[in-house]
Amino acid sequence: MKFLEDNIERVLLSKEEIADKISVMAQEMGAYYQGREVVLVCILKGSVTFFSDLARELSFPVTYDFMCVSSYGNGAVSGGSVRINKDLSVDITDKHVVIVEDILDTGNTLFALFEQLKSRRPASLKLCCLLDKPERRQKPVEADFVGFCISDEFVVGYGLDYGEQYRQLPYVGVLKRSVYEK
Numbered sequence: 001m002k003f004l005e006d007n008i009e010r011v012l013l014s015k016e017e018i019a020d021k022i023s024v025m026a027q028e029m030g031a032y033y034q035g036r037e038v039v040l041v042c043i044l045k046g047s048v049t050f051f052s053d054l055a056r057e058l059s060f061p062v063t064y065d066f067m068c069v070s071s072y073g074n075g076a077v078s079g080g081s082v083r084i085n086k087d088l089s090v091d092i093t094d095k096h097v098v099i100v101e102d103i104l105d106t107g108n109t110l111f112a113l114f115e116q117l118k119s120r121r122p123a124s125l126k127l128c129c130l131l132d133k134p135e136r137r138q139k140p141v142e143a144d145f146v147g148f149c150i151s152d153e154f155v156v157g158y159g160l161d162y163g164e165q166y167r168q169l170p171y172v173g174v175l176k177r178s179v180y181e182k
């Protein structure tokens with residue numbers, strides 16, 4: 001994938017490191033859910049790769065669902081808001097739900113999404129994130145299952161994009177400054 005790799009400063013998390021971490025996260029989740037059925041929600045598009053690898057490591061029954069949301073950002077209406085571009089296809093009332101995200105950054109998207117989903121009265125609602133950038137947080141959101149806490153660098157790959165590119169890289173890499181400061 002040389003056409004993408006030329007723009008990568010360095011590999012932050014290798015394919016192997018990610019796979020090992022996902023096994024550990026899947027075990028933690030297995031211990032928590034103890035065989036109960038869970039609705040696993042993939043937040044499009046960045047989470048697709050993580051979602052698909054995580055789901056295949058889980059030792060309890062899950063159903064899949066998908067949402068596509070965009071945050072109105074910081075200056076939004078009271079408490080922040082989220083635009084639902086594609087909603088869930090199932091009713092989550094009384095279901096155990098896990099939101100699967102690639103990255104938790106400012107928390108604006110997830111904070112608003114959680115407010116929306118809580119109003120649907122799931123039996124439980126948890127957040128599972130591969131990457132967490134705690135120093136960027138603007139809203140009080142914590143993931144229940146976290147892969148890696150990372151510093152504030154521009155990361156792409158393993159689902160994460162810059163201008164919709166780089167999602168197909170099998171690892172998480174730091175993008176060269178020259179790419180986004182052009």
Ligand code: PRP
Pocket residue numbers: 043044045046047070071101102103104105106107108109110160161
């Ligand atoms: C990313 C990520 C979260 C959100 C987190 O999605 O998947 O949904 O940003 O950022 P926040 O904590 O600052 O709200 P993005 O909007 O980049 O869309 P994508 O998944 O389609 O790439």
